[in-house]
């Protein structure tokens with residue numbers, strides 16, 4: 001959210017063009033909040049949410065580990081001061097030569113969701129630890145990650161058995177309950193499936209040791225979300241329910257929950273217009289849109305809070321769009337967004353809770369617009 005430091009920065013620096021301003025003090029608070037809520041879990045920050053070097057350096061200094069999706073992200077985490085034993089290569093879709101490069105960097109922790117991927121790791125990173133991702137229904141998440149990653153729990157048993165047969169360390173099971181997950185019970189369902197995989201493999205003499213509970217911890221957009229403490233309690237209860245007093249080692253991989261509320265995008269109203277004299281639909285065009293960093297407005301999934309200098313005036317719904325010459329560049333239309341009727345060309349607005357999944361989703365030069373600038377303070 002717009003902290004005083006962010007407001008002061010914007011007031012004194014007056015940066016030109018749309019930009020993200022991210023307050024590191026908030027990231028630090030979030031990290032300490034996760035540590036307190038889940039004291040037994042190791043934290044692997046999901047680098048893709050915001051890979052700004054300042055963020056990675058801060059988290060590395062606080063003791064965080066890192067969940068990475070590519071060799072480039074592994075190198076960013078190493079450059080920020082993380083050692084290879086604090087890095088997980090958590091993407092289930094990897095080229096064999098990238099696995100080899102990660103292994104050469106010293107990374108020996110990999111995600112898989114099929115036997116084909118296990119075979120690549122056995123060849124390119126022999127002896128490494130692997131965890132198998134299981135599918136979740138993504139129910140309750142505003143940005144679901146279902147279908148593409150993971151396999152059914154019964155198949156995870158086969159995948160991990162084959163890992164052991166190929167000389168790898170069958171280390172554990174992972175899942176991701178879907179991003180911006182506000183339903184506390186979704187971890188319970190995923191942990192039920194996970195414990196089934198543990199039990200089946202124990203029967204065969206394969207002893208898994210780790211549960212990677214992924215990300216999904218929400219950030220506040222328009223409505224309040226449960227606290228990290230509430231998530232921690234729900235997760236601890238579910239772990240006890242399914243694993244009794246033989247709790248496995250656990251990992252969490254917060255992305256959005258670590259950086260989302262630390263950032264604010266400053267944007268400008270470029271145009272306010274209508275499509276016909278007698279049309280009552282007002283279109284508001286900003287200098288940022290789906291291609292400038294607000295990709296998560298796709299299907300109107302993530303609804304950001306927008307603060308304007310005219311808040312308090314009469315509000316009316318409008319269609320909110322970006323500045324590019326692509327008709328897909330409309331953020332909110334099916335569900336129009338209430339903004340002050342007095343909002344005018346040139347007004348600066350603040351888009352709150354935009355520290356995660358914005359700069360990295362911004363196109364490089366679509367329509368000649370430069371990528372979203374970011375200031376980390």
Ligand SMILES: *Cc1c(COP(=O)(O)O)cnc(C)c1O
Nearest residue numbers: 046090179215216253254255256
């Ligand atoms: C994206 C991702 C995360 C982070 O998810 P959030 O919902 O942003 O917390 C964690 N783990 C994996 C494997 C991911 O792909």
